[in-house]
Amino acid sequence: MxxxxxxxxxxxxxxxxxxxxxxxxxxxxxxxxxxxxxxxxxxxxxxxxxxxxxxxxxxSGDGLAEAAVAAGWRRVPVEVRGPTGRPVTASLAVERDTAVVDLGEACGPRLLPDGRPRPLTASSFGAGQLLGHAVRGGARRIVLGLGASAAPDGGAGLVQGLGGRLLDPLGRELPPGGAALRNLHALDLRGLPDLARTELIVAGTAAGPLLGRSGVPAAGTDAGSGGRDGVRLLDAGLRRWADLAEAAARRTARDLPGAGAGGGAGFAALALLGAAVRPGxxxxxxxxxxxxxxxxxxxxxxxxxxxxxxxxxxxxxxxxxxxxxxxxxxxxxxxxxxxxxxxxxxxxxxxxxxxxxxxxxxxxxxxxxxxxxxxxxxxxxxxxxxxxxxx
CATH class of the missing domain: 3.40.50.10350 (Glycerate kinase; domain 1)
Known part of the structure; x- marks a missing residue:
C-alpha cells in the first residue's frame, strides 16, 4: 500500500x-x-x-453494455452477424428510453472464431444490426460504446447492418471488409432508419482520425495478415469510403476526434448518423x-x-x-x-x-x-x- x-x-x-x-x-x-x-x-x-x-x-468503451447491466439496466440479447459473418448472440442494455449498444458485443476481437485477425474482410455489420434493434425498440437516446473492434472497416459494415447499401460500379452489393471498399462506387442510404428524434452518443476513448499514421489502416492491420500490402489495401478502401460518405453527408468527419474509434465506426457514426462524442x-x-x-x-x-x-x-x-x-x-x-x-x-x-x-x-x-x-x-x-x- x-x-x-x-x-x-x-x-x-x-x-x-x-x-x-x-x-x-x-x-x-x-x-x-x-x-x-x-x-x-x-x-x-x-x-x-x-x-x-x-x-x-x-x-475505453469496451464492455459498456456489460457495465450497464451490472449497474441494473435490463439485458436484451439479439442474434447478429459476427465479424466473420457467423451468427453470434450480442447484448444491449436498456433503461427506460436509453439503450447502450456495445460494438464489442457484435464485432469485438473475442468473436473471431479462431482468434486470427482478418483485418481486410472482417465487418462491423452486426453492430449495425444491434443499433437498429435499439432504434426499433423505441430508444430516444442511444449510447454507442466504441472499444476494440475486429473489423477495421470504417463503420461501413455498421451502415450496411442498419439498412444502407454499398454498391460497386455494376450496382452490386460490396462484399464485407475494408479492402472491398476500394471498389465502392455509390451509397444508397434510403434504408437507414430515421434518427431525427434519436440522440446518438459515441462513448469511449477519443481516438485519433480515421486515416493517417495514427489512423485505422495502420492500427487495424498491425496484428493481422497482409503486412504493408494489407495496410495499403485498407487505406485505399477507407479513403474511398470516406470520400463518398462525406459527399453523401455533406460534412467532413474523417479527422474529427473519435473518428478512428472502434475500427473507424466512429467515423460512420459522426459522418452519417449525426452522433456526438462524449469521451472519458x-x-x-x-x-x-x-x-x-x-x-x-x-x-x-x-x-x-x-x-x-x-x-x-x-x-x-x-x-x-x-x-x-x-x-x-x-x-x-x-x-x-x-x-x-x-x-x-x-x-x-x-x-x-x-x-x-x-x-x-x-x-x-x-x-x-x-x-x-x-x-x-x-x-x-x-x-x-x-x-x-x-x-
Missing amino acids: APADEPPEPAGHGVRGHVLLAADRFKGSLSAAAVTRHLAVGLRRVRPGLPVVEMPVPA PVFLLDLLGFAERARGARLVITGEGALDTRTLRGRTPAGVARSAARAGTPVVAVTGRRGLTGEQLRRSRIQAVYALADIEKDVERSMRRAGPLLEQLTVAIADEWLPLASL
Missing part, C-alpha cells in the same frame, strides 16, 4: 454502508467488469456480509448513476492498469475520485503499477494506492495472474479501511 503522504484516518470507519467498486480495465489482462468482479470476490471472502456494489466504468469517464459515471451509488458508501475502490500522470488527465480513477469527494466518500485505488507521487494522489483525491507489483514483481506473471492478485490486495484494503470492529 502506498499512502498519499500520510492519509487521514479513513472516513467511513464506524459508518454502516456499502463498498462501491468503480474500476476501469487492466489493459491486456482484465476487463473493467472482471476487475470489479475479482475485487468483490476478495472482499466477500475477507469481510463476509459486507454489502458490495459492483459498477465497472469502461472508459465523466459521461459514463453520470450514465451509470455513480453519484447516487457513492452516497452512503463507506468506501469507493477504483483503479486501472497503470496509475500515472495520464490518470490525472481525466481517466477513470481521477473522475471517480472527484465525484466521490463531492459525496464525502473516501477513495482508494488498485493498479498494476503506480507512477504518482503522494502530492499528486492527494490532489486527485485518492487516499491510497494498492499495486499488484507490491506482491508480484514479475510483470508478465502479474498480468497473467491479475485476477487472483487483485483478490489478495483486498486483504490489505480491508485491514486498513474496513476493520471488523466497524462492521
Whole structure:
C-alpha cells in the first residue's frame, strides 16, 4: 500500500454502508467488469456480509453494455452477424428510453472464431444490426460504446447492418471488409432508419482520425495478415469510403476526434448518423448513476492498469475520485503499477494506492495472474479501511 503522504484516518470507519467498486480495465489482462468482479470476490471472502456494489466504468468503451447491466439496466440479447459473418448472440442494455449498444458485443476481437485477425474482410455489420434493434425498440437516446473492434472497416459494415447499401460500379452489393471498399462506387442510404428524434452518443476513448499514421489502416492491420500490402489495401478502401460518405453527408468527419474509434465506426457514426462524442469517464459515471451509488458508501475502490500522470488527465480513477469527494466518500485505488507521487494522489483525491507489483514483481506473471492478485490486495484494503470492529 502506498499512502498519499500520510492519509487521514479513513472516513467511513464506524459508518454502516456499502463498498462501491468503480474500476476501469487492466489493459491486456482484465476487463473493467472482471476487475470489479475479482475485487468483490476478495472482499466477500475477507469481510463476509459486507454489502458490495459492483459498477465497472469502461472508459475505453469496451464492455459498456456489460457495465450497464451490472449497474441494473435490463439485458436484451439479439442474434447478429459476427465479424466473420457467423451468427453470434450480442447484448444491449436498456433503461427506460436509453439503450447502450456495445460494438464489442457484435464485432469485438473475442468473436473471431479462431482468434486470427482478418483485418481486410472482417465487418462491423452486426453492430449495425444491434443499433437498429435499439432504434426499433423505441430508444430516444442511444449510447454507442466504441472499444476494440475486429473489423477495421470504417463503420461501413455498421451502415450496411442498419439498412444502407454499398454498391460497386455494376450496382452490386460490396462484399464485407475494408479492402472491398476500394471498389465502392455509390451509397444508397434510403434504408437507414430515421434518427431525427434519436440522440446518438459515441462513448469511449477519443481516438485519433480515421486515416493517417495514427489512423485505422495502420492500427487495424498491425496484428493481422497482409503486412504493408494489407495496410495499403485498407487505406485505399477507407479513403474511398470516406470520400463518398462525406459527399453523401455533406460534412467532413474523417479527422474529427473519435473518428478512428472502434475500427473507424466512429467515423460512420459522426459522418452519417449525426452522433456526438462524449469521451472519458465523466459521461459514463453520470450514465451509470455513480453519484447516487457513492452516497452512503463507506468506501469507493477504483483503479486501472497503470496509475500515472495520464490518470490525472481525466481517466477513470481521477473522475471517480472527484465525484466521490463531492459525496464525502473516501477513495482508494488498485493498479498494476503506480507512477504518482503522494502530492499528486492527494490532489486527485485518492487516499491510497494498492499495486499488484507490491506482491508480484514479475510483470508478465502479474498480468497473467491479475485476477487472483487483485483478490489478495483486498486483504490489505480491508485491514486498513474496513476493520471488523466497524462492521
